[in-house]
Amino acid sequence: MKKIDFLDWSLDAWFLALCLMLCLTCMAFSCSLNAQEKDTVILRDSAVTEGDSVDTFNATVQNVVNETRRIVKRRAQAASRFLNERYIIVIDPGHGGTKYIDKGNSAKLDGIEYHEKDMMFEYAQLVEKKLAAAGYEGLRKTKEAADDSSLSIYTRAGRAAKFGKDAGKKVLFVSLHWNNFEDPSVGGTEIYIKESQNYKSRKLAEFLRGSMSHILQMHGAGQNITGIVERDYRVLREMDTGVLIEIGYASNPGDLRKMLSQKDEIATAIVNGIDAFAEYMQEQEAQKQMPNDDPKKAAEDAKLAEIPSIPFGWSWRKKDISADVDHLMKRYDGMYEKVTTEKEIYLTFDCGWENGYTPKILDVLKANEVKAAFFITGGYLKSAEDVVARMVQEGHIVGNHSVNHLSMPQLKVREMKREILGLEQDFYDLFEMKMNYFRPPSGEWSRRSLAVTQALGYKTVFWSFAYDDWDVQAQHGRDYAYKKITQNVRPGVIILLHAVSKDNFEALDAVIKDLRKDGYVFKSLDEIK
Structure with a gap:
C-alpha cells in the first residue's frame, strides 16, 4: 500500500480531512445529514472505508476542498454583486497635485529615493486589478497617471463624487497614502474615517484592519488605539462610505521595505477587507440593521466627560x-x-x-x-x-x-x-x-x-x-x-x-x-x- 505523505497536504486539506473524519464518525453512529441544507457538502458514495486505497482517500479530500472553494467563491460573487448594485468603488492614489505640494513625501532605502505619489499610484493600479478579478465592476481611480499634478485633493474629491452621481450609486472611497515621521522607530498602519454618519465607514475600516494587520502592525493611541482614527477630511466627509489608509511609515525602514517588497500581499489584504465588508453589508441588508453612527463613540465621549x-x-x-x-x-x-x-x-x-x-x-x-x-x-x-x-x-x-x-x-x-x-x-x-x-x-x-x-x-x-x-x-x-x-x-x-x-x-x-x-x-x- 502506498504510504500517505501528510506533509504534502495543504492547510485546506488538513482541515477538511478532519471534517471528513468527523462526518464518517457521525455516520457510524447513524447520524444523518440533511441533504436539503444549502451550501452543505454531502459525502455519500465517496465515504472512505477501511479497505479503500490512499488514492481514493486523497481524491475524496480533494473533492471536499474543491466543493468548499466553490461555495466560498459563490459567496464572494454574491457579495460583489450586492456591492456592484449599490456602490461604485473609487480608488484615490494620494498626492500628485495640490496647490502647494506635488509629490507628497519622499523616502530613501538602500540609497534609492521613492516618492509617495508614485508608490501609491502603483498600489491603486494593483488594487484595481485585484478588485476587477474578484468580480467588482465600474471601478474608477481619481487620476490616471501618477504625475497628474493638476488634480488637487479638492478636484479628486469632486471627481469621486461625480463618478457616483453619474453611475447613480453611492461611493465607496479608498484613498491610499503613506505616513512619515522624523523618529524612524514609529511605524504601522492607520486608517482614517469621517466623524459622523460613519457606521459603514468604521465597519469597512475594521475589516481592513483585520486583513492588513498581519502584514503591518496597526499604529494607534488613546481613543484611536485600534489604528482607526476619525477625521472629517474632505475626501472622507463627502463620501457615503470611505477610508483613507496610511499603509505604513516611509520613515520607518521596516515599513518602507514591506511596502516595497510586499505590494501584492498588501493589495490583496485591502481587497480582502473590501470583500469582507461587502459580505457584512449583504447580511446587514438582509436583516435590515444599519445604524448610522458607531455606538461606541457616545460611550467613549461619556467616559471622557467623567474626567x-x-x-x-x-x-x-x-x-x-x-x-x-x-x-x-x-x-x-x-x-x-x-x-x-x-x-x-x-x-x-x-x-x-x-x-x-x-x-x-x-x-x-x-x-x-x-x-x-x-x-x-x-x-x-x-x-x-x-x-x-x-x-x-x-x-x-x-x-x-x-x-x-x-x-x-x-x-x-x-x-x-x-x-x-x-x-x-x-x-x-x-x-x-x-x-x-x-x-x-x-x-x-x-x-x-x-x-x-x-x-x-x-x-x-x-x-x-x-x-x-x-x-x-x-x-x-x-x-x-x-x-x-x-x-x-x-x-x-x-x-x-x-x-x-x-x-x-x-x-x-x-x-x-x-x-x-x-x-x-x-x-x-x-x-x-
Whole structure:
C-alpha cells in the first residue's frame, strides 16, 4: 500500500480531512445529514472505508476542498454583486497635485529615493486589478497617471463624487497614502474615517484592519488605539462610505521595505477587507440593521466627560511646575521640556494673526537651517494660507492651536473635539497632511482637556520658557528680546515665542548664531521621544 505523505497536504486539506473524519464518525453512529441544507457538502458514495486505497482517500479530500472553494467563491460573487448594485468603488492614489505640494513625501532605502505619489499610484493600479478579478465592476481611480499634478485633493474629491452621481450609486472611497515621521522607530498602519454618519465607514475600516494587520502592525493611541482614527477630511466627509489608509511609515525602514517588497500581499489584504465588508453589508441588508453612527463613540465621549475639568493656567517659568502637574503631563502625553543634559533647544511660535513678521522669521530660520514648530489657529490658516504653505514646504511643524482660540477647560467634550479637529480638517484639505501637536489656547488646560487631546492622538505642547512678547503695542526692542531668550535657555528647553513680535524677528538671527556658538543645537519636536 502506498504510504500517505501528510506533509504534502495543504492547510485546506488538513482541515477538511478532519471534517471528513468527523462526518464518517457521525455516520457510524447513524447520524444523518440533511441533504436539503444549502451550501452543505454531502459525502455519500465517496465515504472512505477501511479497505479503500490512499488514492481514493486523497481524491475524496480533494473533492471536499474543491466543493468548499466553490461555495466560498459563490459567496464572494454574491457579495460583489450586492456591492456592484449599490456602490461604485473609487480608488484615490494620494498626492500628485495640490496647490502647494506635488509629490507628497519622499523616502530613501538602500540609497534609492521613492516618492509617495508614485508608490501609491502603483498600489491603486494593483488594487484595481485585484478588485476587477474578484468580480467588482465600474471601478474608477481619481487620476490616471501618477504625475497628474493638476488634480488637487479638492478636484479628486469632486471627481469621486461625480463618478457616483453619474453611475447613480453611492461611493465607496479608498484613498491610499503613506505616513512619515522624523523618529524612524514609529511605524504601522492607520486608517482614517469621517466623524459622523460613519457606521459603514468604521465597519469597512475594521475589516481592513483585520486583513492588513498581519502584514503591518496597526499604529494607534488613546481613543484611536485600534489604528482607526476619525477625521472629517474632505475626501472622507463627502463620501457615503470611505477610508483613507496610511499603509505604513516611509520613515520607518521596516515599513518602507514591506511596502516595497510586499505590494501584492498588501493589495490583496485591502481587497480582502473590501470583500469582507461587502459580505457584512449583504447580511446587514438582509436583516435590515444599519445604524448610522458607531455606538461606541457616545460611550467613549461619556467616559471622557467623567474626567474633572478644573481649569489651570500654564506658568511662564519651569520652577512653578509641580510634581503633580509633571505627573499629568506624562500620563496624558503632554510636554513642556525634554529631560536631558545635552544642549538642545526646541523653538516654537504661536500664530493667532499675521503681523507681517512671520515670513521674515521664516527667512531667518531658512538662512540658519533651523526647523521650528508653528502653532496656528483657524483664523490664521484662512488669512495667511500662503505663509502656512511656506511653513510646510520648508519642513517646519505646523501645530494645532484650535479653530477659535477658546479656553479648552470651559468646553464640553464634543466642543473640544470640534475645536481641534475642525482646524486639522481644514489643514488637511489644503495640504494632505495631518497635525500631531496641540497647544492649548492661552495655556489654559484641565485634566479632561489633556485626556481629550490624547484621545485624538495628539501630544499637548506647553513650554518651559516664554516672555511678554505678544503685545504689539508694548514691544521693548531687539536687545530686550535677545537678553530674555539667551539668558533663560537651558538643556531641553521648549521656547514659546509669538510671531507677531517685531522684537523676536529682529533678535532671532543673533539668538540662533550666538546660542550655537555656546554649543546649543536647535531640534524639532519630533525628536522628543
